[in-house]
Amino acid sequence: xxxDGLFVYGTLREGGPRHxxxxxxxxxxxxxxxxxxxxxxxxxxxxxxxxGAEPGAPPPGPGWVRGxxxxxxxxxxxxxxxxxxxxxxxxxxxxxxxxxxxVVLEGGHRYQAWVYVFHVERLPRLxxxxxxxxDGDWAAYL
Numbered sequence: 001x002x003x004d005g006l007f008v009y010g011t012l013r014e015g016g017p018r019h020x021x022x023x024x025x026x027x028x029x030x031x032x033x034x035x036x037x038x039x040x041x042x043x044x045x046x047x048x049x050x051x052g053a054e055p056g057a058p059p060p061g062p063g064w065v066r067g068x069x070x071x072x073x074x075x076x077x078x079x080x081x082x083x084x085x086x087x088x089x090x091x092x093x094x095x096x097x098x099x100x101x102x103v104v105l106e107g108g109h110r111y112q113a114w115v116y117v118f119h120v121e122r123l124p125r126l127x128x129x130x131x132x133x134x135d136g137d138w139a140a141y142l
Contacts, residue, residue: 009067
């Protein structure tokens, strides 16, 4: 499976403290989007997404996480961006993993996107130690 772009839901989103880092990867553009899952605000001050089954109702709503779909001119540009972002997202240390998930854009179009996620095995710890963001929008939560 190949990805059409990148989905960001936290510090890399437009208006987020690390959005400039995303901008330096030269994206073609970005638009509002959703991914199925649960979102948590960690004590360290950033969010974590645990992927989930797609809810029966379209977004927005329970079971959807709000973010931005980021497009790139080519697959090579996307791979270059991911190589730049993986160290920032702690992929090598195992903090986040990168997974291809279905994304629903604001207009209803569907794509596949790379998403930085927490392992589902860490969900019990997140439920104990983090704050779940009920509407799935970390920017609104802040």
